Every structure is written in C-alpha cells, then in structure tokens.
Amino acid sequence: MQTQNPFSPDFGTPPEFFGRERYLEIMRSALRAGSRSNRALLIEGVRGTGKTALLGRLRALAGEMGWEAVYVTSTNAAKELAFDITRLGAHPHVSSAGLTVAGFGASVGLEKSTPALSSLRQVVLDHLGTSKKGLLILIDEMQKIDKDDAQEICDALNAARESSNDIALVMAGLPGTHAHLETFEKCTYMVRARRFFLSPLSVSETRQAVDSAFGKIEGLHVPAEVRESIVTFSSGHPYLIQLIGAEVFERALGAHAARGETVTVTNEMVEEAEEVAYAEYARNVLRLVFARVGEGTRAYLHAIIETMDGQGVMRSDRSIAEALGKRSYRSIANYRVRMIEAGVLRSVAKGKVKFRIPHIPRYLAEGLPEMVDDFWDADDDFPMS
Ligand SMILES: Nc1ncnc2c1ncn2[C@@H]1O[C@H](COP(=O)(O)OP(=O)(O)O)[C@@H](O)[C@H]1O
Numbered sequence: 001m002q003t004q005n006p007f008s009p010d011f012g013t014p015p016e017f018f019g020r021e022r023y024l025e026i027m028r029s030a031l032r033a034g035s036r037s038n039r040a041l042l043i044e045g046v047r048g049t050g051k052t053a054l055l056g057r058l059r060a061l062a063g064e065m066g067w068e069a070v071y072v073t074s075t076n077a078a079k080e081l082a083f084d085i086t087r088l089g090a091h092p093h094v095s096s097a098g099l100t101v102a103g104f105g106a107s108v109g110l111e112k113s114t115p116a117l118s119s120l121r122q123v124v125l126d127h128l129g130t131s132k133k134g135l136l137i138l139i140d141e142m143q144k145i146d147k148d149d150a151q152e153i154c155d156a157l158n159a160a161r162e163s164s165n166d167i168a169l170v171m172a173g174l175p176g177t178h179a180h181l182e183t184f185e186k187c188t189y190m191v192r193a194r195r196f197f198l199s200p201l202s203v204s205e206t207r208q209a210v211d212s213a214f215g216k217i218e219g220l221h222v223p224a225e226v227r228e229s230i231v232t233f234s235s236g237h238p239y240l241i242q243l244i245g246a247e248v249f250e251r252a253l254g255a256h257a258a259r260g261e262t263v264t265v266t267n268e269m270v271e272e273a274e275e276v277a278y279a280e281y282a283r284n285v286l287r288l289v290f291a292r293v294g295e296g297t298r299a300y301l302h303a304i305i306e307t308m309d310g311q312g313v314m315r316s317d318r319s320i321a322e323a324l325g326k327r328s329y330r331s332i333a334n335y336r337v338r339m340i341e342a343g344v345l346r347s348v349a350k351g352k353v354k355f356r357i358p359h360i361p362r363y364l365a366e367g368l369p370e371m372v373d374d375f376w377d378a379d380d381d382f383p384m385s
C-alpha cells in the first residue's frame with residue numbers, strides 16, 4: 001500500500017479538487033471573449049463549504065483560459081492587490097514600478113507595501129493598458145473587508161470597466177457578507193455581484209470524488225457498499241469527504257502494517273472514521289455556525305426536523321407555528337429567514353426547506369461529542385487527587 005494520503009482535511013487547497021462543474025461552467029462562460037455577464041460574483045457559505053478551494057480552482061481556470069488572476073484575502077486587500085498586479089507585469093529583473101526584482105524568489109522578500117505608491121486604480125489601468133490578457137481578481141474572507149479597501153477596489157474596477165477592458169471579480173465570504181457590503185455607499189460594483197450560496201457537491205460528483213481519490217491508493221480495496229456509505233455520510237460536503245477519507249486511509253494503513261498485502265476497507269473502519277470525522281466537523285464548523293443561535297431559533301429547528309422526509313425536506317409553514325404554540329405564522333417566518341441568511345437552510349418550495357449542510361439534526365440533539373484524551377495512560381499517571 002502506498003503511504004501518501006491522497007486526502008487532506010486542512011483548510012484551503014486540496015490535493016485533488018472535486019466536482020463544482022456548475023460553478024466552473026459559469027466562470028468559463030463569464031471569461032469567454034465578449035462575455036459581459038457573471039463578471040462579478042459573490043460566493044457565500046459557512047466555514048468549510050469549500051469557498052477557498054473553489055477560488056483556488058477558479059484562479060487556475062482563469063490561467064487555462066488565457067487570463068491573469070490575482071488572489072488576496074480581505075486584509076489590506078487594496079494594497080495586496082496593487083502589489084500582486086504590479087508583480088504580474090514585472091518582467092524578470094525590472095518590474096513595471098521600476099523595482100529590481102530577480103524573478104519570484106527575490107520578490108518574496110520585498111515589503112508588500114513597496115509598489116503601492118500609485119493608487120490601485122492606476123495600477124489596474126496601467127496593467128490592463130499593457131497586458132493583452134483579461135484580469136480576474138479573487139478576494140477571500142470578504143466578510144472582513146473594511147470600507148476604505150472596498151471603496152478603493154470598487155473605484156479601480158469601475159475605472160477598468162469604463163475603459164472596456166476585460167476584468168472580472170470573484171469574492172467569497174461567510175453568510176452575511178452581502179449585508180456587510182451593502183453598508184458601503186458607492187460600491188454598487190460589489191453589491192450588484194451575482195450572489196450564490198455554495199452548495200454541497202451533487203450526488204454524482206460526490207461518488208466520482210470518492211471513487212477517484214480511493215482509486216489512486218494502490219493496494220487498497222474499497223468495496224462498493226463501503227464507498228456508498230462514505231458518500232451518504234459526507235452528503236457531498238467536501239470537507240467531510242476529506243476528513244473521512246483521511247481517517248479511512250490511516251486505519252487501512254494501520255491494518256496494512258499489521259497484516260501486509262492488499263487491505264480491504266471494512267464497515268468497522270468506516271464507522272470509526274465517520275465518528276472522528278463528525279467530531280472534527282462538529283467542532284470546526286457546526287459549533288461556530290450555532291454559537292450565536294438563540295433558544296427560539298433552536299426550538300424552531302427542532303420543530304421542523306420533526307417533519308423531515310426521506311429527501312431531507314422539512315415543513316416550515318403554519319403547522320410549525322402551531323407546533324411551537326404560536327398564533328401566527330409570521331412569528332416563525334423570521335426564524336426561517338434568519339437561518340436561510342445564515343447559510344443553514346435553503347428554501348426548496350413554498351413552505352418547504354432543507355438544510356444546506358449535513359448533520360445538523362445530530363448536532364442539535366447531541367452537541368459536541370466528548371473528546372477522550374488519547375494520551376491517557378492509566379498505568380503511568382498520577383491520581384491527581
Ligand atoms: N471542491 C473540493 N474538492 C476537494 N476538496 C475540497 C473542495 N472544496 C473544499 N475542499 C476541502 O474541504 C476543506 C474546507 O474547504 P475550504 O475551501 O477551506 O472551505 P471554506 O473556505 O469555505 O472555509 C479543505 O480541506 C479543502 O481542501
């Protein structure tokens with residue numbers, strides 16, 4: 001068995017990118033010559049839905065389509081963009097700002113603020129004036145962008161668009177980013193961006209991802225029903241796929257070390273892996289999502305979970321108000337709206353909702369699983385009495 005784990009549950013760039021064909025297709029058509037639509041996008045989603053990974057893939061896609069792309073997070077975004085765009089134009093040895101830059105290796109050591117003497121607007125216009133390529137700007141963690149940065153970036157983008165150059169913007173942030181951007185005047189460029197909540201992978205994309213990643217591990221046999229249980233447990237959430245995959249791999253490697261030869265993944269291994277994956281996911285995602293959700297909203301969620309069908313569809317209508325002992329439907333409608341805005345629920349039909357991310361019913365019922373200390377050694381430990 002190979003010893004390199006093809007799964008990586010760290011946040012950010014994955015070793016293998018799964019699915020997202022729908023989003024990639026939108027970007028492909030947006031970047032096509034002559035297109036003017038979808039050139040400003042805002043992707044929202046709770047932590048771990050795959051926003052950063054998607055931005056990374058979109059950046060690579062832009063390159064494949066002959067565009068240049070720069071990726072920054074919202075911290076000092078205008079300065080960082082000015083720096084990175086200047087560096088795009090930098091020929092070896094001399095950058096467009098006149099700095100001596102001996103390729104990428106030496107430029108890393110430069111103070112990031114050095115070339116930002118001219119405004120971002122000027123940097124963008126200068127760059128587009130000389131470059132024959134379109135420019136895709138990707139900004140992550142947009143929920144934290146400050147007003148001055150947002151305004152400077154909008155100003156630059158407006159100027160670039162007026163001179164009819166190829167420019168596109170993709171932003172990603174936690175749910176609520178849109179509301180944050182709306183508080184900035186003069187930044188319609190960002191406010192009018194087409195807004196998505198990042199969905200999980202589709203069922204077929206998830207099957208493909210699991211087949212492909214496990215298929216790369218030599219000497220590991222993963223029976224079809226085991227793969228299917230991983231698909232079901234992950235519900236297409238890429239972070240869960242990475243978590244379960246990594247845990248299954250570790251267990252299989254352990255079995256290989258003990259017995260050698262080809263290892264078959266057992267249901268038992270997968271069940272153990274799922275418990276560890278759930279615990280990590282609950283701690284790193286669900287705990288944060290529900291940190292500030294009050295009792296009223298929790299009671300509402302418990303009530304709608306009672307109505308869940310086999311497709312995960314729940315009722316959020318008058319009957320829920322009744323179940324909660326409220327007289328009007330209005331009194332519960334706010335909970336629904338708030339949970340939709342928080343990226344927890346999606347509306348699938350009139351009065352019908354679904355969760356956007358998996359394992360919420362379990363989390364609401366059980367909370368965080370207890371962390372048992374692996375390092376406890378009963379035979380060699382003080383009693384601490
Ligand atoms: N499309 C994908 N293919 C493979 N792995 C992914 C994909 N999207 C996310 N991941 C993995 O899931 C985890 C969380 O993704 P990340 O992009 O960091 O989430 P977010 O930025 O929304 O918090 C990371 O380990 C990342 O590598």
Ligand SMILES: [Mg+2]
Pocket residue numbers: 011012051052053140
């Ligand atoms: Mg991220």
